[in-house]
Amino acid sequence: MQLEISSFRSKRPQPLRDVPIHSPCIMHVDQGVKQLVWENRTIAVDKSNLLIVPPRQTLTFVNTPAQGQYLARIVSFSGQLPPHITEQLFAATAQKAPSQPYNYNRPLADISPEVSHIWNTLITASEQNLDEQLLLHYSYGLLLMLSKSIDLSAIFLNRSDSIIDKVLQQFRWSPSHDWKISDVAQRMAMSESTLRRKLSQQQTSFRELLLEFRLCYGLGLLQKQHLSLTDIGAMCGYLSYDRFARQFTGRFGLSPNAYRKTNQ
Structure with missing residues (x-):
């Protein structure tokens, strides 16, 4: 498993079409709004939720600044999850029916205080250029935390690509x-x-x-x-x-x- 954490900024509306997403990724908009075309309709992605995107997607959107600034962070996962993380994700799915199954029609997850904490920890560690293994550790924690309320198996498990x-x-x-x-x-x-x-x-x-x-x-x-x-x-x-x-x-x-x- 390899992790890539990116930041994207703009000071003016930024329209982009057909941006390919090859690997599963999780995105948070820190400031502004991403107007995302998804399943032939537009949804607003802002700081109140996470955007969870399956692999092999193409995204069309407009990044819209608020108070002169748009900022989004993206965490991309490439490769296979380690077996022990896979087992825990399967266990979380099997033990409890998720209260918020992943919805391909609306790929957003509400941010709980726990998810917010581990997300911010991951982003801060990345900005401080901490060890890659530590970043992976935090990212696995993020997935496990999300799996308590969202079924991620269709996105992160049994990938054939x-x-x-x-x-x-x-x-x-x-x-x-x-x-x-x-x-x-x-x-x-x-x-x-x-x-x-x-x-x-x-x-x-x-x-x-x-x-x-x-x-x-x-x-x-x-x-x-x-x-x-x-x-x-x-x-x-x-x-x-x-x-x-x-x-x-x-x-x-x-x-x-x-x-x-x-x-x-």
């Missing part, structure tokens, strides 16, 4: 590398045809995953004001910034420059 996590992990080693399917297949000790078949079974392809990874990586880099747009394109694996900008705009409906300006 670990091949996607494994491919994305290869990309993370060097986001700017000119990745070829032959390189990744060799690193994963399988043939190209096997890798293509496994990805096809998950309704995706190597090319699509690489494109989504690069563009999402660019979203995070664009939050860093000290990096030039050209440098960000190169860090995402593009020799031409214009090509990066075209693909970014075509995917998200907002150019890299326009996206950056929402936080200036």
Whole structure:
């Protein structure tokens, strides 16, 4: 299991479409509101709840600042949960019917004082760059706390898309590398045809995953004001910034420059 904790800010309304979510994630909006299109309707995500997103989703939303600032934290889980955590999640589901089953029509969870405490502890530990194992410990505590009232088994247990996590992990080693399917297949000790078949079974392809990874990586880099747009394109694996900008705009409906300006 690997954990990624990200922060996203804006000072102006920030509309984005078709943002891919490859791994299960939990999001909290500290300030402002996320107007999220979900199941053909719009729901408001604010500081009173957590947004719990299953893997392999695409999100369309507008991040709307309050008092001049929007801030959201996202905790993403990739890979398989450790067996002892899996057992405890199963046990929590089996022992007590959750009072708030996960609802795919409204993927929000109310924040109890206990959940708020452990969430804040996790975020603070991340900001202080504490040991990764400690962050994982806090994140498992968060899942176990949520499992007391929400059935998370459909999201975090019995996942069949670990091949996607494994491919994305290869990309993370060097986001700017000119990745070829032959390189990744060799690193994963399988043939190209096997890798293509496994990805096809998950309704995706190597090319699509690489494109989504690069563009999402660019979203995070664009939050860093000290990096030039050209440098960000190169860090995402593009020799031409214009090509990066075209693909970014075509995917998200907002150019890299326009996206950056929402936080200036």
